[in-house]
Amino acid sequence: MDPKELKRVRLVKRIAQEFPDGALVNLGIGMPTMVANYIPEGRTILLHSENGFIGLGPAAAKGKEDPRLVNAGGQPVTIVPGGCFFDSAMSFAIIRGGHVDFTVLGALEVDMEGNLANYMIPGKMVPGMGGAMDLVVGAKTVIVSMEHVNKNGAPKILKKCSLPLTAKGEVDLIVTDMAFIRVTKKGLVLEEIAEDTTVEEVLKATEAPLQIAGKIGRF
Amino acid sequence: MKPILTPEKAVEKIADGASLMASGFMGCGNAFTLIDALMKKGSRDLTLITSDTSFPEVGVGRLVCGNRVKQLYASHIGTNPVSGQKMNSGEMRVTLIPQGTFNERIRAKGAGLGGVLTPTGMYTEVEKGKQKLSIEGKEYLLEPPLGADFAFIKAETCDTFGNCFLPMATKNSAISMAMAADFVIVEADRITRPEETDPEKVTIPGVFVSAIVKAELPASNLQLK
Numbered sequence: 001m002d003p004k005e006l007k008r009v010r011l012v013k014r015i016a017q018e019f020p021d022g023a024l025v026n027l028g029i030g031m032p033t034m035v036a037n038y039i040p041e042g043r044t045i046l047l048h049s050e051n052g053f054i055g056l057g058p059a060a061a062k063g064k065e066d067p068r069l070v071n072a073g074g075q076p077v078t079i080v081p082g083g084c085f086f087d088s089a090m091s092f093a094i095i096r097g098g099h100v101d102f103t104v105l106g107a108l109e110v111d112m113e114g115n116l117a118n119y120m121i122p123g124k125m126v127p128g129m130g131g132a133m134d135l136v137v138g139a140k141t142v143i144v145s146m147e148h149v150n151k152n153g154a155p156k157i158l159k160k161c162s163l164p165l166t167a168k169g170e171v172d173l174i175v176t177d178m179a180f181i182r183v184t185k186k187g188l189v190l191e192e193i194a195e196d197t198t199v200e201e202v203l204k205a206t207e208a209p210l211q212i213a214g215k216i217g218r219f
Numbered sequence: 220m221k222p223i224l225t226p227e228k229a230v231e232k233i234a235d236g237a238s239l240m241a242s243g244f245m246g247c248g249n250a251f252t253l254i255d256a257l258m259k260k261g262s263r264d265l266t267l268i269t270s271d272t273s274f275p276e277v278g279v280g281r282l283v284c285g286n287r288v289k290q291l292y293a294s295h296i297g298t299n300p301v302s303g304q305k306m307n308s309g310e311m312r313v314t315l316i317p318q319g320t321f322n323e324r325i326r327a328k329g330a331g332l333g334g335v336l337t338p339t340g341m342y343t344e345v346e347k348g349k350q351k352l353s354i355e356g357k358e359y360l361l362e363p364p365l366g367a368d369f370a371f372i373k374a375e376t377c378d379t380f381g382n383c384f385l386p387m388a389t390k391n392s393a394i395s396m397a398m399a400a401d402f403v404i405v406e407a408d409r410i411t412r413p414e415e416t417d418p419e420k421v422t423i424p425g426v427f428v429s430a431i432v433k434a435e436l437p438a439s440n441l442q443l444k
Binding site for chain 2: 052065068072076079087089166168
């Protein structure tokens with residue numbers, strides 16, 4: 001596995017540990033989707049697919065694809081025992097009504113007040129928010145999963161988001177290839193760092209002020 | 220008893236400038252036969268209300284790529300690059316709505332409600348120009364109902380009273396849209412006798428359905444690599 005992939009695996013493994021047995025979880029497209037592969041043994045979680053079911057399973061095997069059963073990205077998937085189908089009104093009632101325990105999404109920017117920008121870059125990328133705004137407002141715990149810095153090496157954890165917000169003050173945890181950060185009313189708290197970095201390096205790669213937890217864990 | 224029409228006859232009244240709801244999610248649950256018939260009819264300047272614009276050549280994506288849409292209401296257009304191009308060039312007006320709000324606005328129309336109050340979109344671009352209401356100490360956006368002249372619904376079975384069964388993930392926005400449009404056309408894989416319907420397994424009550432068409436085209440939404 002290449003080093004970048006190893007870092008991603010470490011990150012998603014850390015996120016997977018947050019889910020207690022029986023949790024209902026919605027995973028965003030991309031890196032968040034990988035979290036499903038690293039649920040600790042002995043725990044069962046159910047995945048919510050916002051296009052209309054609980055119990056999202058692995059991709060459908062070749063030749064077994066069913067056009068009636070796709071995930072929110074349109075790819076053919078499966079449903080696991082314990083799952084059920086419903087329509088979009090129910091799906092988003094489940095989301096907005098606070099019945100989804102965790103949502104994991106990527107971010108363009110996140111800031112010290114838990115504000116999230118992840119759905120558009122004006123003039124460049126305007127695909128629409130899809131279900132992201134509802135998920136971030138509705139899920140009990142919002143976990144941002146992302147690279148700590150952008151392609152140019154600039155921090156993505158800012159004092160204040162500059163891009164249009166997806167939601168205000170809804171992010172609970174930020175997990176990156178470098179750090180595990182909790183959003184609190186008093187600001188961001190660095191609780192854990194990746195095994196190949198240091199607190200100093202994390203601080204350097206973060207624009208927002210970070211409080212350092214009494215005991216820093218490693219992941 | 221609901222009229223059973225040919226696809227051509229069913230879309231006959233969808234004139235230039237009409238508003239159309241099309242259920243489906245990334246093409247899953249699109250009414251492929253009806254969309255094909257509407258493409259052939261050639262109606263233009265449509266207002267299209269659909270969760271997403273699918274992929275360029277799949278289902279509702281064809282309406283966008285075929286220059287049939289003047290105004291689009293959707294929550295996501297990222298999988299059909301032509302939608303973004305037409306939005307940026309000004310050729311198609313696009314109103315992007317959070318997915319949950321999109322569905323509730325349509326459901327509100329069909330349920331006779333004056334709108335919905337939602338926390339989704341507060342403190343974002345979505346709140347611009349909208350009324351806010353404080354209910355029990357929490358702020359909400361007032362989102363108005365959303366209806367249409369026509370709706371295209373895809374069902375696996377539809378009996379002659381219009382009772383539909385929609386399997387798996389094809390339900391998505393179909394129930395809300397069937398409630399919210401003036402003339403609702405169901406495209407069914409099988410048109411059945413009412414005696415064959417288990418009343419416990421009806422996804423959309425027949426009361427909302429205006430006409431039924433037999434599906435002629437297979438679902439072509441799968442993006443197989």
